[in-house]
Each structure stands twice: as structure tokens, then as C-alpha cells.
Amino acid sequence: MSVSCSSLSNPRLITLLLEPHCAPSPPPPNGNQTPKLTSLPLLLFFFFFFFCSIVELLAAAAVESCHSWRREKTWRWSPGDLNMLRLKSSLYSSANRAAQMRRFSSEDSGLNYFLRYMDNLKNYEKSGVPRGAGTDSHDGFDLGRMRRLMSRLGNPQSNLKVVHIAGTKGKGSTAAFLSNILRQAGYSVGSYTSPHIQTIRERMCIGPSGEPVSVSTLNSLFHETRSMIDEAVQLERGCLSHFEVLTAMAFYLFALEKVDIAVVEAGLGGARDATNIVSSSDLALSVITTIGEEHMAALGGSLESIASAKSGIIKQDRPVVLGGPFLPHIESILRNKALLMSAPVVSASDMGNRSVIKAVNKTEDKPYQLCDILMNIEKDIRLSIELFDVKIYMLGSHQLQNAATATCAALCLREQGEFLLN
Secondary structure, three states: OOOOOHHHHOHHHHHHHHHHHHOOOOOOOOOOOOOOOOOHHHHHHHHHHHHHHHHHHHHHHHHHHHHHHHHHHOOOOOHHHHHHHHHHHHHHHHHHHHHHHHHHHHHHHHHHHHHHHHHOOEOHHHHOOOOOOOOOOOOOOOHHHHHHHHHHOOOHHHHOOEEEEEOOOOHHHHHHHHHHHHHHOOOOEEEEOOOOOOOHHHHEEEOOOOEEOOHHHHHHHHHHHHHHHHHHHHHOOOOOEHHHHHHHHHHHHHHHHOOOEEEEEOOOOOOOOOOOOOOOOOEEEEEEOOOOOOOOOOOOOOHHHHHHHHHHHOOOOOOEEEOOOOOHHHHHHHHHHHHHOOOOEEEOOOOOEOOEEEEEEEEOOEEEEEEEEEEEEOOOOOEEEEEEEEEEOOOOHHHHHHHHHHHHHHHHHHHOOOOOOO
């Protein structure tokens, strides 16, 4: 008789199997002799067989648990699971941010004097941007004020090579992707973005790992520029804004650190933004990620006026990378401005962009999407690259598009011959 391992877990069946062998021998004729235990070896055999079967089951369960763990590491999540994964990632990130907030709060106590000074300046991020302030019109911000401030600081932007990034969405992520590409290639990068999330130091990132500027460095920077900023504030009758002063300090810091390249994110619009004081000779390239309806009133009230404002970062003879995808008439506005400025155009939404998300995985509770970034662009500037199994730790198809845009920007820098990128 053959018995399966699963059958051995049935107590009734075990009893039935043992009963024929456990039945007592017939009593001896005289009734006084002790019966022989002829069934004991068989009883021990069945108990031994039962024990081995249990061990086998436990071993199989352990192996299956190991396989399940391995499958989890390379699991291809369905679209429905992706939302739950994003939620878990968000909660995980929130916990990390809370811990970082406590650390940053403790560290930033050494910036109290600087922060009080900055709080006395006009802050449009808190009060709201005036109507039309981002347009290239008489209602727009006065770039002359910013140029006069930079002149007092010695025009540090003239000592830099700058990538200028504007757009409604995606400019921060694109700046982060491009900065990391350049750092991995061995270049020193200064990155300026806004707004900050946890500490004002996040806006200026330097060093091989792109860490926020340290408290001591920012304090030294402020003390070095304080007298020149005071003179500018007085000259402009208190009209210098919080963003203008921070932007000027960022350019000054990057020049002081002698970074190889500065990746600068525009604050609002482009044409009249405080970051738009870089001349064409100092601009490596400009990037416009997307055009959307945010800050509609400040940028003229329509998608067309927003596109016109953001196209203001396009400079004479300098290449521009378009992220997109854009509505056809919006892309026409950007391309027409590029044509006017004789600026070569590279579109990250070109038909030659065959980038795809292959899977969404996780490692050590940190999700990422596994992507192929395949570019073969032939218009204006020929760009071609194939990157397989790229891990992007920011989820979503829009982040893949931002990564493709940053890749196009890196390839443009390589094609200019000033930056050697593998």
C-alpha cells in the first residue's frame, strides 16, 4: 500500500493503518504466559515514517517560502497594484521626510540670522504672484533690478556654463535627472531649484552627491554678500524679492565653487524670471519640459501666453530641448521662437523616442520602474542612444518622459563637445 504525505495528516487514517498490526495476539492456552509484542517493530516503523513525512513537509514549505521571496523581488506589478505601491512608497517617504525634517530643523537653527533677514524680503511664493508678473510686458517683473544686483556681485553667472530649465511640470525632476547624469560622469554640478520642501538649503545643491548646501557654507556665503545685497535693497527701495536674492546667491556660490556646470530651474514662466539673466554665450542649452495651466493669471491668462513666457529662455544660437508632449499649436509657438533665435530644437517627444516602462519592481521596500530609454532623433541635431534596464526611482510615465528629456539634454551637451558623457 502506498500512502501520500498529505494522507498522514489524517488521524483517523493513521489509526486504521495501525489497527491490524496493533491487535493483541491470541491468549496462550494456559492463560498465564505474557503475550509477545510482535507488533512493536511495525509500530515504531510507522511512527518513524510519519515523523519523516512531517519533516519533508516542513522543508517543502521553507523552500516555497524562499521562492516566494525571490518572486516578490522581481514581481511585475499590475496597474491596479501600482497605485497601492505608490501609496506605500508615499507613506514610506513621508516617514523618511519626517525624520529628515527633525534633523534639518536642528541643523537650520544655525541659520536663524540669515532666515530672519530673508523673511523681511518680499516673498511672492507666500503672498501670491501679481497678475501678469511673469509675462514679457510692462506688467512683468523688472529684470533690470536683477541685472543690477548681479552687477554688484560681479556678474558671477558670466563665469558659468548654465543649463536653464523651464516648464509647468517636470522641471524639478528633469533638473535632478540631468544633474545626476553629469555627476556620474565626473563633473562638479551646481543645482538650483525651487521651492524647497524641508529646508531652504535644498535650493542650492553642490558636491559629488548633490547634497544641499551646508549650514556653514550658506552662512559664509551670506556674510560675504550681505553688504552688496544691502546696497541693492536700498537702491531698489526695498523691491528686491526673496527669490531674486536667493537666485543671486546661488549663482555667486556656484562661481565661488568653480562648478563645471550649473543646472538652473526657472521659478515662474521664463522671460521675466529672475534666473533669466544668463547670456547666450554662457548658456549651454535651455530645456522646456511641459506647458500647462498653472499660474494662468500671472502668465497672461492662456496656454498661448504661458508658452510665450516660457519660450523666453531660448537664446540666440543655443540648442533647446523640448520635453512635451505639447498640443500642436503650443509646440508651434516654441518652435517659432527657436526659429527666430536660430536655436536648434531637439524634441524628447519625437517619433524616435521609443522609451518604455517594462516593469515596476521594489527592492528593500523602495519601488522603482525598470525602463528602456531608446532615442534616435534626426532633426536639427542627430542624437542616438540605447539604455536598457534603467532603474527610475520616481514612478509614472511622466517621470519616464522627464528622464528621456534629461537624456536628450545630456546628449546635446555631449554633441557640443564640451562635456564627455558615456
